[in-house]
Amino acid sequence: MDRISRSDWFWLGAILALATALRVRGLNGPLWYDELQTVVTHLRLSWGDMLQSYSMNHHYLHNIAAKVSMEAFGESSWAIRLPAMVFGLASLAAMWALAREVAGSAIAHVTTLLLALSYHEIWFSQNARGYTGLALFSTLGMLLFLRGIARPTVAIWLGYGLCLAAAVFTHLTGAFFFAAQGLVWLALVATHALRGRLDGALLRLPFLGFLAGGLLATLLYLPILPSLLVTVSTVSETSAVDVMKEYQNPIWTAFEAIRTGIGHAGPFTALVGAAVLILSALGAVALHHDAPLFAPITLLHIILTTALLMAVGMRIWPRFFFVDIGFLMLLIVMGVRLSCDLVGHLIKNERAGRGLFALAVVAMAAISLLLAKRNYEIPKQDLAGAFEIVEEIARPGERVFAVGHAGAVYRDYFHAGWPIIYTEDDYRAATAEPGPLILVVGFPGRNFREVPGLGHDAGPDPCDEKRAAGHLLTAVACLPGTLGDGDVIVLRRD
Template sequence: MKNATNDNSFIHGASYLPEKKAYIVFLVIVAIASLLRIYHLDSQMWLDEYSTILLSLRRPWLDLVSGYAGPASHILFEVLANWSSSLFGESAWSIRLPAALFGIAGVAMLARFATRIYTVKSGLFIAALMALSYNHIFFSQDARGYTTLIFFFLWSSYLFLQIVESGQMEKKTGILYCLATVLTCYCQPFGVFVPASQSVIALALVVINAKTQDAESFPIKQFILWMIAAALITLLFYAPKIDVMLEHAQMNVDTPAEGPRFNIGLVIEIIEGLSAAFFGYVGLTIVSIAGAIGIIIWIRSNAVSFFILTLPIVIQGIVFFIMGFGIHPRYFAIAIPVIYVAGGITIFYLSGALLAKFVSSVTTRQFVHSVVLSLIVLVSAYPLIRYYSIPKQDYEGVLAMIEKLSAEEDVRAGVQTVGSIMKDYYEADWVRIETLDDLLAQENTGKHVWVSMTLERIMALADPTLVKHIHEHYRLVKSFPGTVGNGNIQVYSKID
């Protein structure tokens, strides 16, 4: 692990880290990342995970690759989770295990990427922040393919940056890049924006180099050949299910419940999700300012790497906007390492610059800087206390409370996904409520009705009359908190 050779003199001599110590720190970071992602891996799941189990993971794995697109087409993850479930038995931890392992690998890959564009010390600091990241740990304990996508996104980006900086694309590099590109696309369809953006950057570099009469500095011919190979392999993998995936995409566009578009609803979801990880709204504001400063530092020190990591997010956002796609912030999970690179380098730079004003000895400054950075990493883990103290969504708590409070003849109902999870996963005697007519039919039986609902903000978009009826004719008994944004489960009792 070599110290970066980029011009990082602004760190004021606090960036150097001996190679042996760097490896030790790296191993400690990976070990901590592993512990935090394995700890509580068996905690309660949330509705997306239940959907994955009920709709995908209980199918033969060959179905997953040969035709069935699943609810979200996280195909690579679903196959790995299927194998894990078959090997260890179906449980929350076995299904989440691939996500946890790729989460750990993603932290290691970020360390490698960040140390290439900055220094070893700053790169390890950035990786340490993501190792203790609330959001990244959430996805590492989520039966979805987001950490898989983040890892292959970082690996593909690292290889592409290596190609750009070296001006070479030898056979070994080409094979690795082709593999990383295919897996980036296959772990989730959104991954296609990564090679698309890299192709745009490659063409831009060729144009720029042509104007400066340096046309051979980027190996465009080799790049095109390997990109074509990656595209053909990806199309081959997706060929059996393209029609079904397009149907899913159209359903997303046509269904309000699939998530907010580019509007205030999306902004609220983003703020809620990030504020939980960054000490509330005040902390989020500070992190946003740090990120803005970090972007300036990043562009000045290594502009190519900035565009490599950010352009896929921009292109994805533009495509979603044009299509009118229903969006949740998790669809942009690859932004997580970007946030930590931008915010982390700001903290690293400012702390180093401040120490340079008060500590003249380089050796002392290096030591104090390391201590300060370690304390910052430790403090950044504070939101994890809440994360580990409550489940993502407390379906078991809802079941237990209603079982205790309801009479045997009462109707126990769940609105849409809540009803499906209670009936199909927990095999409880519940009724699924799809529309207001379904709920009125249960009320007309003359029995007392209990209704549970989650994601109320989205439900209000999907079926405002149903939500309004519940709010007007039922009393809220309890709201069960969860770490999922807007994911509290509300339990209502009919006002008789």
Template sequence: MNQQVPAVGRNDLAVLLFILLLAAVLRTAGLNAPLWYDEIRTVDTHVSLPWGEMMREYSMNHHYFFSLKAKLISQIFGDQVWAYRFPAVLFGVGVVGAIWWLAKDIAGARIAHVSALLVALSYHQVWFSQNARGYTELAFWSTLGLIFFLRGVQSPSFGTWVAFGLTAAAAVFTHLTGAFFFVALGLVWLISLITGFGRGALTRDWVWKPLTGVAIASALILLAYLPILPSIAGTVGDVAATSAVDTMQEYQNPRWTIVEGLRTAVGNTGALTLLVAVGGVVALGFGAAGTHAKQPLFFPAIVMHIAVTLVILLALGMRIWPRFFFVDIGLVIILAVIGCRYGADLVARVLGRPQMTGLLFATGVVAMVAVSLLLVQRNYAAPKQDLAGAFALVEETRTPSERIYAVNPGGPLFEGHFNADWATIGDTKGYADAMAQPGPVALVVLFPNRMFRTIPQLGQDAEGSLQLVQAFPGTLGDGRVLIYRRR
């Protein structure tokens, strides 16, 4: 089932270069905005450690391969916010190029240009490209892995499957959940092997060369994680245990994940949310149909990754964060663009005017680009979470007798990263004890939706005895930082 890889002309490369430059500009604008909670934890508990101590134990918060790069860049350029995030920028731009390459393989240069442009403009892609975490790196390696997987299935060569193994190892070393994507590809390969779907004649090369890539990936992953293997199982168990008693139980519901993904992608835009959702479902359906003939394993690979991720997270009782599906965003965009082209062709044929296909497709592209331009601006409306601004305001306005409390989980973070002499309130009893003492009090509340539910009295007092001094907005979900005072 060999498929000729579409040729790339000089004009196509020029278009790609322009898109990459646009992606770089969007991802570097505002790069020095304040770090948010998870970024600070990454810096304080891993990046700031000596090289020899960065892999002393496993942590779900640590993206190992990414953190090594963040440490290197911060040592070269100093402890700057942008330096910690710069690897995410590089891989964020790299994802745009990888999506272009994948889309070109599947549907040609025109689809590749549109797909890459939409990824460059994607709100989520820009947001995570300015995040000192390894999600864009994970998406980059996963997308390359899918390219090599699809090429290797069509024309199994040793070099292609070795490259697949290297990208799989890099993805899983970036974060352990990277294994979900490559397990999904393995299941797709196994189904294709058994049923014949999506492949040509079965040969020894078709079986043994992919297994060679898997062996290379497995060996490299084992070597990379060897120093911390004993702590991995315990950490996963601890995360599952904390999820079981989490006050925000909706985080473990796939329906919440879907709604949250739409909310963060579209925002509070009323009818536009429904329009984007419905239009997206239609486009993806057309996309699945449009890719079936040329690359029948592309759509099943996306579906399988989503299914594998959900099954594993549900089985472990873990929170189903939308970011676990970040690697699928670029792939879904390719599907949507192909679906738009397929739908335009279908409508034109139904109308009996096939010459309208180009115009209808261009109209759909303009609409998608316009929506993306509208939504991506929200990245620059506020920091992800303005902990630095909240700390500065409280310190500048505090009185000598005022007691300052960071409402969990902010306490250790403010103490360790900002050298604050604040106390921490972590539960209902702690809050009651703190407020029972006379005198002025300042409360700095992180993740207010969670904390108002954890400490109901705090929410009641926020409507009564406490004065809201300032609310610092954040683009992170539940990312506001609220400052209350009692005089």
């Protein structure tokens, strides 16, 4: 690969500066449920207590960084989210390096710019969870894997092992991406062996990388390994009784990933999904000559993650595929360029094809910036806003209840002292006593299913005045959130 020019450094710096500005704005917004739980159950604990047992909500490497940040800057939202933002910016730089290596500087600039403007990339960079860390280590892993296959050295594969261990120590699902690469490596070894051209370095050095990474990840988890095994072995039990069965459907996952990016768009959602598939396929064709393993690894990771999550009965959250956004963006950009080049070839005007690609880049950037606006219009989930409203409107002697799992953060983080309603029996007991009461409902889609009486008394859409008319419970406040089912509703019975 050619040396990086001053122009390349300039454009990378400009894109990262833009990305930083877009991520700093709104960084101090209200924390949502998982972030608040992380603060209460991990970040506020001592170092020894924080690392004693395994929790699905504990993204270990990220939370260690978040605790360092919180102790240095205080317990503010921006300090707790700072590591996620830094990891997110670093993942953009890593993606730039990867894209430049496989597709050249121009494509690297375009891909990184679109990621800098991406709604999802901004959202997760302002989310005190480990997903931007996973994206960073996976992107570096892809870069080192492709280099290591082409020019295997001990240094490259040991670096790869460090990325593997860091990803897995951030979140167990980080192993899925490196497992996909492992399967591709085994396929290469088998193919070369069958052809009688197996290079010993292709066998030994990648094995060294996988072995070193696996051993290091195991050592990092060793103090909490028994707890980890118990938690993983019982994860399917909670999913089996979950009323939100759609969360285990990969089709729902795909539509939800698109919906969160473009908003509620009805049938247009399917068209966007089809466009992503077609352009990614064209991008795979365009990249095949210079990086034949790139697209297969990306596709295999998506398939493998889906299959493994379904096999263990876990919910298939779109965030488990966040690491693929950068890879898919590169494929889409390559697909758009190939399409424009084909148009130029058909009209026998290559300059027109290049001009069409430039217009397409401007259009994609403008659309991305427009979609990213939603990150700043409403918070992820305004649990804090609901608490402030209740504190302001509650009358002397008026009973207040929190509904569902959000009640735990009102109790432990806000110290509200509100009883929590989890079941239909809890709701019936709370409402049996006459008199006014207030209900704070986080995750209303889930809670209206888990507590049918609540859904009946509030109506199918308590935030719609016409549809809510005549129901026992009246919406005092409806606080929207960008998180899926992230609205918070304050209901009152007079």
